Amino acid sequence: MDWLKEHPEVRTIRVAAADLNGVARGKRIPARFASKVFSEGTRFPFSVMNLDIWGEDIEESPLVFETGDCDGLLRPTERGFMPMPWLEAPTALLPIWMFHMDGRPYSGDPRQALARVKDRYTEKGLTPVVATELEFFLIDDSGTKLRVPPSPRSGKRRTGGEILSLRALDAFDGFFTALYEACEVMDIPADTAISEAGPGQFEINLMHQADPLKAADDTWLFKMLVKGLARQHGFAASFMAKPYDLWSGNGMHTHFSILDQNGENIFNDGTEKGSDALRSAVAGCLAALPGSTLIFAPHQNSYTRLVPNAHAPTGIGWAYENRTAALRIPSSGPAARRIEHRVAGGDVNPYLMIAAILGAALVGLEDKMVPDEPIVGNAYAQYLPQLPATWNLAINQFDSCPLIKRIFEEELIENFLMTKRQEIHYMAELSEEEQTELYLDTV
Structure with a gap:
């Protein structure tokens, strides 16, 4: 969070993880709520890490309807905040990766695969x-x-x-x-x-x-x-x-x-x-x-x-x-x-x-x-x-x-x-x- 304090011009952040195709999947969050990502993480469905190249659900995946399309927990990686110089408004990117709710790494996350x-x-x-x-x-x-x-x-x-x-x-x-x-x-x-x-x-x-x-x-x-x-x-x-x-x-x-x-x-x-x-x-x-x-x-x-x-x-x-x-x-x-x-x-x-x-x-x-x-x-x-x-x-x-x-x-x-x-x-x-x-x- 120190990085955001040093860059008060940043009003929004993006939290993003790489899916299996390496496409960035994530959310836009106002900078004033960024501390919540560090204290509680953020959530999106496990199935999001397993979308096809069009960004569509995998039709036969058990991650979708069989499990009720349930959420995983995403926490910041050790990388921390960084600027996104290609956007017009000052914006920060926060890389994240996926875990189960009990803290176990989610094995379908490609970054977790490399960590293993x-x-x-x-x-x-x-x-x-x-x-x-x-x-x-x-x-x-x-x-x-x-x-x-x-x-x-x-x-x-x-x-x-x-x-x-x-x-x-x-x-x-x-x-x-x-x-x-x-x-x-x-x-x-x-x-x-x-x-x-x-x-x-x-x-x-x-x-x-x-x-x-x-x-x-x-x-x-x-x-x-x-x-x-x-x-x-x-x-x-x-x-x-x-x-x-x-x-x-x-x-x-x-x-x-x-x-x-x-x-x-x-x-x-x-x-x-x-x-x-x-x-x-x-x-x-x-x-x-x-x-x-x-x-x-x-x-x-x-x-x-x-x-x-x-x-x-x-x-x-x-x-x-x-x-x-x-x-x-x-x-x-x-x-x-x-x-x-x-x-x-x-x-x-x-x-x-x-x-x-x-x-x-x-x-x-x-x-x-x-x-x-x-x-x-x-x-x-x-x-x-x-x-x-x-x-x-x-x-x-x-x-x-x-x-x-x-x-x-x-x-x-x-x-x-x-x-x-x-x-x-x-x-x-x-x-x-x-x-x-x-x-x-x-x-």
Whole structure:
């Protein structure tokens, strides 16, 4: 509450939690009643954490009519208040997460799922260190066809991809300046920005955090910020996996290492190859990939990104310093030895994504798994086991994967399956243009 006292200009707050699709669900509350959220929490139905991408109830969910659509209790996370710089009126956001009325964490909450994985690491005296890289498009969606917005500086539209182009960044200097200023006041550790391969496509890296919950919070909040701030500047920003058929899509790469009780990186053995623990974590991630693809590619549009020769992995393999592989071990000093997980699209729920990656790595460590030899050369040209190529196949493999059951609790698995099966049913009624309109702002 001290933050609100220091910002008397804030008259309203938003309380918000991430549902299974990563969509913010919550309420608007006058600032003078904010103390009640801390003392008593707030409530909304358990079913709200399990809505489909349209924001509709899941028709077969026991959370709706079977239980009388009963409420869960939502309490503030450790993040506390932060400003919402993309709104005109001074407003504060208070992230919340869901519990049962008796104080037990609600297992259908994706943030609680990540907290459970984090706790398993803590029990073993281990600390995951996580960073994300987020790709997104700036888009003019005011007409019937998506295109890059005109530069506020020159009024011109950039018609092609310009990888690592300073000109492309400078064309939207006002937006990026405002974005970095907003990240500063929201405590989002935004680092390097680059232009990417698509028209109006950019990537921003978030700094490593020795707390996977903080890393996921940063990622979720950053997506919300970028989309809101872009609208403030007169265009859209989208993290959907592939808004343009002819260009590469948006990825969300995750880098992670693991520290022991002494703060030493267990992936480091002083060599470029890394330790046995690194290889076991790699093996766990690879073993879980068929089942966890639904987490990394949760939507119909996601599978248009996961195609050969489009800067997104399709084969299940790993390599040193090779961006065609699903898992890459980047070049680094020994102390920074880490794994880069390259499968997820920008359209994911960050909490589920990081939980799936760290959970799979932990399974690999627990079972002392050993991966196949790292690949060399172009992964697309090699005979590798393949990721599920369709949404329906990914749903089925998520349902049957024993490793998923070691990472996530049964209620979350069932809720996520019901959500995706309802979405795949109703998505068949939409044209490609209608799907794009749906995903552009929601994911």
